[in-house]
Structures are given as C-alpha cells and as structure tokens.
Amino acid sequence: MIKLLIADDEALVCIGLQSMLKWEEHQVEIVGVAHNGAQAEEMIHQLHPDLVITDIKMPVKSGLEVAASVRNKYGRLPLFIILTSYEEFEYARGAVEVQAVDYLVKLDLTPESLAKSIHKAAGLLKDYQSMERYPQLVHRSSLQTERDKLFIRLFNGLFESKQQYLLQKEDLEIDLSSPAYLVCTCRILGPDTIPPRGDKLAALCASTIQMAKDTLNTDPACYVTSLDLRNFAVTLPVPGTEPETWKPLTEQLLKDLAGVLHRYFNVTIVGAAGIVVEDPYLLRESYLAARRILPAALKENSFLFLDSETLPGADAPLLDFTEFRAEIRRAFEELDIKALHSMITRLIVIMEGRQHLLVPAMDSACSVLYMAISLLSDGENIVEQIYEDEPEGYRGIYQMQSIEGVVRWLTRFRDGCCEALSARRQSYKEQVVRSVQEYIRRNLDTKLSLNQVSDVFNFSPNYLSHLFSKTAKVNFVEYVTEMKMAAAKEMMHRGEGRINEISQKLGYDNAFYFSKVFKKVEGLSPREYIQRMDLTRMH
Numbered sequence: 001m002i003k004l005l006i007a008d009d010e011a012l013v014c015i016g017l018q019s020m021l022k023w024e025e026h027q028v029e030i031v032g033v034a035h036n037g038a039q040a041e042e043m044i045h046q047l048h049p050d051l052v053i054t055d056i057k058m059p060v061k062s063g064l065e066v067a068a069s070v071r072n073k074y075g076r077l078p079l080f081i082i083l084t085s086y087e088e089f090e091y092a093r094g095a096v097e098v099q100a101v102d103y104l105v106k107l108d109l110t111p112e113s114l115a116k117s118i119h120k121a122a123g124l125l126k127d128y129q130s131m132e133r134y135p136q137l138v139h140r141s142s143l144q145t146e147r148d149k150l151f152i153r154l155f156n157g158l159f160e161s162k163q164q165y166l167l168q169k170e171d172l173e174i175d176l177s178s179p180a181y182l183v184c185t186c187r188i189l190g191p192d193t194i195p196p197r198g199d200k201l202a203a204l205c206a207s208t209i210q211m212a213k214d215t216l217n218t219d220p221a222c223y224v225t226s227l228d229l230r231n232f233a234v235t236l237p238v239p240g241t242e243p244e245t246w247k248p249l250t251e252q253l254l255k256d257l258a259g260v261l262h263r264y265f266n267v268t269i270v271g272a273a274g275i276v277v278e279d280p281y282l283l284r285e286s287y288l289a290a291r292r293i294l295p296a297a298l299k300e301n302s303f304l305f306l307d308s309e310t311l312p313g314a315d316a317p318l319l320d321f322t323e324f325r326a327e328i329r330r331a332f333e334e335l336d337i338k339a340l341h342s343m344i345t346r347l348i349v350i351m352e353g354r355q356h357l358l359v360p361a362m363d364s365a366c367s368v369l370y371m372a373i374s375l376l377s378d379g380e381n382i383v384e385q386i387y388e389d390e391p392e393g394y395r396g397i398y399q400m401q402s403i404e405g406v407v408r409w410l411t412r413f414r415d416g417c418c419e420a421l422s423a424r425r426q427s428y429k430e431q432v433v434r435s436v437q438e439y440i441r442r443n444l445d446t447k448l449s450l451n452q453v454s455d456v457f458n459f460s461p462n463y464l465s466h467l468f469s470k471t472a473k474v475n476f477v478e479y480v481t482e483m484k485m486a487a488a489k490e491m492m493h494r495g496e497g498r499i500n501e502i503s504q505k506l507g508y509d510n511a512f513y514f515s516k517v518f519k520k521v522e523g524l525s526p527r528e529y530i531q532r533m534d535l536t537r538m539h
Contacts, residue, residue: 037061
C-alpha cells in the first residue's frame, strides 16, 4: 500500500480529498492529515509517507517550503502533489523546483484527475523505490520513458529554467558531462515487405529503435530518443566544436549503426546531424539544425552534416516560436481556451501557403503538442483521442510532406484540444457548484453569506458569485433563500416549533425579517401559510 499524507489548512478540503476516491482501490492508505506546514513536516518525519498531497499556501510553512525542506532531508521520497488555485499559478510554478509529481487546480479537481495524478505518482514511486533497492538493475520501461521525455523537452525548448532541467537530469541519472554534443535525427525507411501502416510496421520500428539504443548503449553519454513511429534522435558526445575533432568518428559510428540495423531488420536508416553545442541545455539548437537538413538527407538517402556551403539556405532563419511559447504554456496551465485558440490560430496564419517553412512549422507544431502532453494531467490521452482514427495517431506530424499537411494537423489539434478542455472546465465548474450547494444544504442553520462561503472554498466572492449564477442558473442569494424557505415549510408541516423558533433554526436574527422574506418568496406570510396548511388537513 502507498502511504498518503494530506495537508491543507481548510478542513473542508481535507474531508473532500478523503472522500473523493475509494483509496483502497488505488492501493493507497491515508496515514494522516495535517492542517499547517509545520505539522505536515513533523508528520512526514514520524509517519514516513510515500506521497504527500499539500496545499500550496498554509500557515507557518507553505507547501513548497515543506517540499523543499523534506527533499533536502530525505531525497526523492516522499513524492509531492501540490494543490493550488488559479490565482496562485505563478506561485505554483515553484512546484517544478521541488520536483513535484503534479500540481492540481482546486477548482478543476475531479475524482478522475486526482486518480490520474495518483497513478502517475505510483509509477514514479515504483521506479524510485526499485532504484534504491536494486541500484544495479536497469529499468527500461518507465525510467526510459521519463528520460525520453527529458530529451523531448530539451529539443522543443519546454523547460522553464535551466535549474528545472538540471534537477530532472540529476533525478533521472542522465550523464551529460562530455565537452560537447550534437543531435542527429534519423528516419527508418523500408523494408518493402512490410505494409506502410499497421501492427507489423509498429513492431518493426519499435524493435529497430530499441536495437539502436542497445547498440549505442556502450557509451553511457550517448542517448537515443524515440520521437515517433519512424523517427528517433541520437544525442552524441563529441570531444569539441571543431569538425576535425569529431566528424570522422561520428560518421563512422552512424554508418556502423545503420549497418547493424540493416542486417537485423532490413531497414535503411537516413539521418541528419546538427550543429555542435557545448552546453547540453542548448541541444534544441542542434536538433533544429538537424531537422532542417533532414529533407535533403532523405533525397540523398544518406547521412548529412550541416554545411551551409553544400546546403544552400541552411543558414536561413527559422520560424521564431519564442513569442508564442509563453502564452500557449499559460493557456494550457490555466485552461484558457480562448487564448489557446487565438495563439494557435496565429501560428496557422503565419504558416499557411509558406512551403519554405515546412520544417520549422513541424517543429512548432511538435512544441505545442509536447506542451499539451507535459502540462495537462491527461494530455496524452486528449491528443490520442483527437487523432484516434489516424494510423500513427498524433505522431503523424513527423510524416507531413507539405505545409498544408502541417496546417491541417495543427487545426485539428487546436479544435480538438479546445473542445476537450471546454468540456472539462464545464464539468469542473459543475462539480464545484454542486459542492457549494451541498455545503449550503448542510448549513442552513447559519447565515451563509457569500463572503463566508467563498472563504470556505478559497475563492473570491465575485468569482464564486459569477460561477454560481452562470452554472446553477440562479444567483447565490436566491439559492440560499429558496433552500431556507423550503426547509421552513418542511418544519411547519412537521410542527417543529413556532415561527420565531423556525427562523432561529434557519439562521435569521429575528422572526420579522424571516416572515418578510418568506412572504416575498411564497406570496403569503408564515402565519397565513400555516393556516392554509391546517385548513387543507381538515378537509
């Protein structure tokens, strides 16, 4: 069983988390609940949980401060899932620095999203525990997947900071200590005996990429990253930036790799190598350069190295995705559907009709794709559903041969993502309003002001009022009044006290105001209602 500690200063949130899932079905045992940061840290020391779900803001110590302190003391474990609100998203970015498994927006929290986050944590927990117990054992499934994701983030410029990259690199035990590196992008071609799509092709390509990893595994600083069905990237260590120091050896290594793969699987490997970078954090520059000359390598059916003298236009500027990256990232993180649609549409407009932008357009589309996969809790499931009828799914972006194909792919991505996120946001809002309504029904004996209830749910009064009115189709005050009047009528039918006693039980300061409200809602005073009720019973 996974031992879980919950930490939040709002009792209602703690109760909600405990009841949101049937925890035993997820192999999770809740071992404790803390209501401030200091208490959470003390309970972590005493109970040794595997996983902590903590609010980002708590008295005494914040959730991030607790996570940072615990990480310094105990290393990788326990893992942390951070809870936040929309207003705290910039602050929540600090969760990355303490390597939180996930951070969840309270407004958007559903049993499904919480369960997916728990499963994600369980997978990492299994890897980390296995590495600690059997340090010599090579784990090639989840660990390799996470390493691939790190390189994909590097290739697409998706790390928010160098510190974030360094922390993840350290945790995944990736050695990038060579003097310099270059990236070679490779394409698997043939054989003619295999159908151009289907399970046989998928099995062949997966085996080919795995063989490439095994073949180059003799050098611990060389990494093969699967990009899609037919494409993979090789990150190669080199002794320096001058071509004479690395080019002959690298050419031979790639030639030998292609030979091995051809002998085993009868496939042809074509590739392109980018520029050399001394800082691995800049691998994106090498990857983009390699991507730009890959079409020429495909034409020549060989390996090419970036050379502006032999490849005209190789030094032409690429499509600058920088201005879009921050805004699209924010849109994904905050589920801002309008902004997401607008920014992707701007990208599409820039691409349309410009065939010379094919490669940078594909890379920009890939960047958007991997943002969705990385930033949305179930991002991969969303994009898989968008392209579920395509032979290679969302990975078909790498096979586009024209700018029109990229535009079609990106348009479908935009519309599918916006539709999925719109439905998700609505379901989250409905759940929040249902929770508020349930809270109101359980607390009809109090005044239930908008300010008081919004404090309980950690929203601003204006936001809760707008959300409630839009989703419940009735404003907050009207709903509270309707519920109290309905409860008052039930009490009258059961004979539970006089009018002034009923008004007190429903949180009204005096019977006169209660009677005034009752008459406005029901069209007659409480006394008249009771008299009519008695007459009905007599007949």
